[in-house]
Amino acid sequence: MKKFLVVLFILSSVRVFAIDFDHYFENRTLRIDCTHAGNATSDEYFIDELKAEPYWGGTHVNLIDTMAYGVYMVKVFDVATNTLIYSHGYCTLFDEWQATAEAKKTSRSFSETVVMPFPKKNVRVEFYTRNHKGTYDKKFDYVVDVKSYFISPERKLKFPVYDAYISGDPKNCVDIVILPEGYTAQEMDKFKADCQKFVQALFSFDPYTKNKTKFNIRCVLAPSPESGVDIPADNVWKRTMLNSNFYTFDSERYLMTCDNKSIRDMAANAPYDQIYILANSSKYGGGGIYNDYCLSVNSNTAAAKIFIHEFGHGFAGLADEYYDSSTSYNDFYQKDVEPWEPNLTTLVDFGRKWKGMLPAGTPIPTKPDESNPLRLGVFEGGGYVAKGVYRPAYDCLMDSFNGNEFCDVCKKSIQKMIDFYCR
Numbered sequence: 001m002k003k004f005l006v007v008l009f010i011l012s013s014v015r016v017f018a019i020d021f022d023h024y025f026e027n028r029t030l031r032i033d034c035t036h037a038g039n040a041t042s043d044e045y046f047i048d049e050l051k052a053e054p055y056w057g058g059t060h061v062n063l064i065d066t067m068a069y070g071v072y073m074v075k076v077f078d079v080a081t082n083t084l085i086y087s088h089g090y091c092t093l094f095d096e097w098q099a100t101a102e103a104k105k106t107s108r109s110f111s112e113t114v115v116m117p118f119p120k121k122n123v124r125v126e127f128y129t130r131n132h133k134g135t136y137d138k139k140f141d142y143v144v145d146v147k148s149y150f151i152s153p154e155r156k157l158k159f160p161v162y163d164a165y166i167s168g169d170p171k172n173c174v175d176i177v178i179l180p181e182g183y184t185a186q187e188m189d190k191f192k193a194d195c196q197k198f199v200q201a202l203f204s205f206d207p208y209t210k211n212k213t214k215f216n217i218r219c220v221l222a223p224s225p226e227s228g229v230d231i232p233a234d235n236v237w238k239r240t241m242l243n244s245n246f247y248t249f250d251s252e253r254y255l256m257t258c259d260n261k262s263i264r265d266m267a268a269n270a271p272y273d274q275i276y277i278l279a280n281s282s283k284y285g286g287g288g289i290y291n292d293y294c295l296s297v298n299s300n301t302a303a304a305k306i307f308i309h310e311f312g313h314g315f316a317g318l319a320d321e322y323y324d325s326s327t328s329y330n331d332f333y334q335k336d337v338e339p340w341e342p343n344l345t346t347l348v349d350f351g352r353k354w355k356g357m358l359p360a361g362t363p364i365p366t367k368p369d370e371s372n373p374l375r376l377g378v379f380e381g382g383g384y385v386a387k388g389v390y391r392p393a394y395d396c397l398m399d400s401f402n403g404n405e406f407c408d409v410c411k412k413s414i415q416k417m418i419d420f421y422c423r
Contacts, residue, residue, distance in 0.1 A: 021060040024078060024085045025117035027171075029053040030144070030151070031264060032116075032125065036094045037109035043094070045127050045140040048111070050151045056117045057175035057271030062420050063087075063117075069317040069340055070290050071095040073128040073136050074114045078121060079143060085123070086116050089317075090291035093248075093258060099332045100249050111260035119146050134337040157222060157241075157265040164195040165217040170271040174315075174421045177272035178219040179263065181295070182240045182280035185223035194278055194298045195219040201304035202311070205397070206405065207415045214422045218270040229255065229279050241266065242277060244295060246285050255285035255295055263293055273421055274315050276307075288313030305401040312398055312406070316414045319344045321391040321399035323381040335388040342413040343398060344383050345390050354392050354409045368394050374407050 033048040063086045065073070070089030078085050094110040097103055114125070123144050128136040144151075167173050178198060183191045195217070203212050226238045230245035233252065244257040257263065257277070267275050277295040279286075286296030288310035296306045312318040319341035333339055338349040345353045347364070358364075358376055366377025373395035382391035382399075391399065393407035406414065 018061065019063040019085050021063065021117065024121070025056075025119055027056050028118045029056050029115050029268075030118040030146075031268075032114050032142075032144075033261060033264070034112055034114070034127075035109050036092065036112045037107060038094075038098070039107045040098050040103035043098070043129055043139065047142055050144065050148075051268075052118060052151050052153045053115075053268040055170070055268070055271035057170045057177075057273050058117065059421050060117075060171040061423065065089050067317070067416075067420070069342075071130045071340075073130075074116070075126045075128065076116055076119070077124045077126070078119075079124055080121060085119070088114065088116070088291065090114070091289050092292055093256060093289065096289070097249060102249075110258060113260055113264050115264075119144065122146055130340070132334055132337065134334075134340065155265075155268065157262065157269070159220050159222040159266070159269055161270050162192055162195065162219040162221055163217075164192075164219050165199045165215065167213045167216055170216060172422055173214055173216045174418060175216045175218070175271050175273045176276055177267050177270045177274070178217065179242065179266050179275065179277045180220065180222055180224070180280070181242045181244050181257075181277050182224050182227055182229045182238055184225070184227050187227060187280065188221050188223060191221070191278070191280075192219065197298075197304070198276070198278065198307060201307055204304070205308050207411045207418070211415070211418050214418055216271075218272075220266050220269045222266050227280055229281050231283065244277065244279055246283065248287065253285040254287050255279060255281075255283075255297065256287045257295065274311075276311065276314070286310045290314060290317045302401055305397065309397055309401070312410065312414070316410070316417045317341055318398050318410055318413060319383055321382045321393075321396065323384055323386045323389070333383045333385065333389050339383065339389070341383075342416075343392055343407075343409050345378070346388060347378070347390065350378070354412075357408060357412070365390060370394060373403055374405060376408055 031051040035046040065087040071091045073089050076086040092112050125142050127140040129139050131137050178195050180191045202208050222241050224240040228238045230237050232247045242257050242262050243259040246255050248254040248256040275293040279297050281297045282299040284300050286306045288294035294310040294314035296310050335346050364378045365380050374393050378390045383389040392409035396407035
């Protein structure tokens with residue numbers, strides 16, 4: 001049985017007690033859709049709608065986020081007692097867009113969603129954005145009347161669910177829901193087969209292999225009118241359920257979608273912690289956003305490694321460790337601030353990263369050694385830049401696909417997240 005704990009909530013330096021799920025929540029989801037708008041230097045939130053969804057896939061014990069990962073944070077307070085009862089860090093496409101050249105010239109809005117177990121009593125939801133100093137600024141708050149008849153139970157994209165791999169109760173497992181993109185009704189059997197390949201790929205990489213009994217994987221059988229996905233530069237446009245496209249932010253291999261509501265409406269068919277979209281394409285591409293969604297192609301020769309790399313972003317908050325490939329981002333990491341991602345450092349606060357894992361006498365920075373790519377060190381180059389940002393190994397799956405393993409820092413980070421959801 002899971003015990004109540006006392007934890008230190010590092011985001012606010014306030015000591016809080018573990019939350020009694022059954023006292024504060026129902027075992028279903030409150031979904032808040034909002035519009036997040038701004039430009040390179042500012043952002044605002046606007047409430048769109050609230051929905052009641054039938055499943056809660058998350059933990060019933062670790063309801064307070066103690067990791068401080070993500071560009072954004074949502075905190076939920078019981079109104080009557082002002083008790084913090086839930087918090088959750090995450091990222092979105094909007095924060096990535098803010099680092100593009102376009103964001104310096106214009107403003108845009110993005111649809112976003114936060115989910116939480118459905119509160120039994122009224123709550124105050126607070127939205128926070130991480131500033132350039134690396135700390136969270138409160139941007140917006142909203143009081144939810146849980147008895148309001150404007151909280152919609154409507155299910156807009158209701159489809160059957162295929163259980164690809166089930167280990168146990170959602171509250172004790174990491175629950176992944178796989179959504180099909182660009183599979184027609186005639187290709188649903190292909191989608192099921194691709195989901196099984198997804199399961200095999202996940203459990204072929206450590207530390208997922210040894211944690212196989214801690215995952216559930218469900219697949220929503222939602223056909224698209226046409227097969228494939230959009231490739232704008234090639235004038236290829238397909239009618240699909242989730243409206244994904246290559247060339248997101250004008251980066252050819254970045255395959256993503258801004259259709260947040262369709263993603264969430266489809267995902268609501270199953271309990272989930274993580275959303276993974278499987279796109280019916282052989283073109284190289286994909287993307288992953290921490291605690292939002294991941295997307296990758298089904299039939300490229302590197303599909304398994306693309307999947308595992310993107311899931312590293314979406315599930316464990318791991319950063320890209322490469323620095324020699326073109327991206328649409330400018331100054332994505334501030335050199336005078338320690339990145340929140342566990343596998344990058346600017347050496348500003350290296351003590352809270354992997355410093356304690358280094359072998360005695362390891363030089364900082366560490367000289368590259370191609371002959372031993374997984375040896376831990378502090379290697380310059382990562383997070384899309386060659387200088388001032390450091391990665392823990394010469395190469396691992398968060399850098400290139402030359403090898404077949406995560407480095408020890410990435411493995412530890414993945415294990416930490418699995419334990420958070422399952423203990």
